């Protein structure tokens with residue numbers, strides 16, 4: 001039967017500093033590295049043997065995946081990187097302190113920017129260093145697909161085609177797959193897989209460096225069971241659809 005592990009990267013420098021990050025390529029903290037190593041240990045203990053892995057093009061997720069695969073002694077499996085698994089683009093909020101932004105715009109507005117399904121944060125200017133058009137890792141991505149800010153809905157709109165065309169066919173073949181990505185690109189996947197409503201997804205949080213192991217039926221979509229492997233840092237999961 002197919003199996004899927006969704007792994008949010010370990011704690012990043014800007015998670016620690018409480019700053020909006022999005023597509024900014026910040027690194028893991030020492031604690032984030034420890035969480036990533038622990039992910040590998042927990043997955044090994046659970047008997048998880050991925051045959052292939054998918055990851056964003058941001059180093060906090062790539063390094064998390066590498067530490068995890070090292071723990072599993074499976075650094076040899078095929079790994080595909082895609083911008084479509086990136087964190088949601090936080091627009092003009094990227095780099096700002098979350099508490100200072102609350103003090104300036106109000107906690108309600110910040111909650112809407114962070115957790116509403118379809119309200120994007122304010123866009124970043126086209127000539128800003130944080131606009132993806134100014135980052136050569138996206139040189140091959142059509143310009144019109146590059147976001148200046150994303151809501152969760154816009155994030156799901158670019159994650160879903162990748163899920164459907166690249167990942168789902170392998171699950172349908174019965175494979176075991178690891179996906180290392182980000183709080184909001186994984187919330188988008190959880191919304192899709194657990195069929196969470198637009199309002200209910202506001203309450204779903206994904207902890208850093210804590211694999212969510214999902215057992216799937218042969219169709220690659222019906223969830224048979226799901227659990228966080230580090231129970232001490234788990235978050236409530238949506239009910240099974």
Ligand SMILES: O=C(O)[C@H](O)COP(=O)(O)O
Pocket residue numbers: 019020021022023087090114182183184
């Ligand atoms: O991009 C970020 O700042 C974090 O990875 C996720 O932030 P959030 O919890 O504010 O969505």
